[in-house]
Amino acid sequence: MKTAILLMAHGSRIPQANDAAREVAKMVQEMTGFEIVEVSFREMHEPNIQHGIDACVARGAERILLMPYFLFMGAHVVHDLPEEIEAAQKRHPGLIMEMGPHLGVHRKLAEVESERIGEALDSLGWR
DSSP, X not given: OOEEEEEEEOOOSSHXXXXXXXXXXXXXXXXXXXXXXXXXXXXXXXXXXXXXXXXHHHTTOSEEEEEEOOSSOOHIIIXXXXXXXXXXXXXXXXXXXXXXXXXXXXXXXXXHHHHHHHHHHHHHTOX
């Protein structure tokens, strides 16, 4: 059964922010080896989540793991993203779709933040 990964990001009016989500999706594809890794946006940019799901199906996905690329559990993660999945299920009744966890609290996020703090201190000449 062909599995796709769909990263669901918020979306931004700033194109570079959306490009960053696409770059993360490319890295995820390289790291996981999944053939189908797509990115979609909840607001303000294309492809929206429905189009992201459709893109996965068009590439042959029979099941999709939808991953919220959201740091915290807010209204999008709790309400909006499940509603998006429900709407897509009506269009693709045989498609298996499950949502994975949001980023949340994770030691690796703290490691990244610590690295960024070090970079900032160095660039400011504070250490």
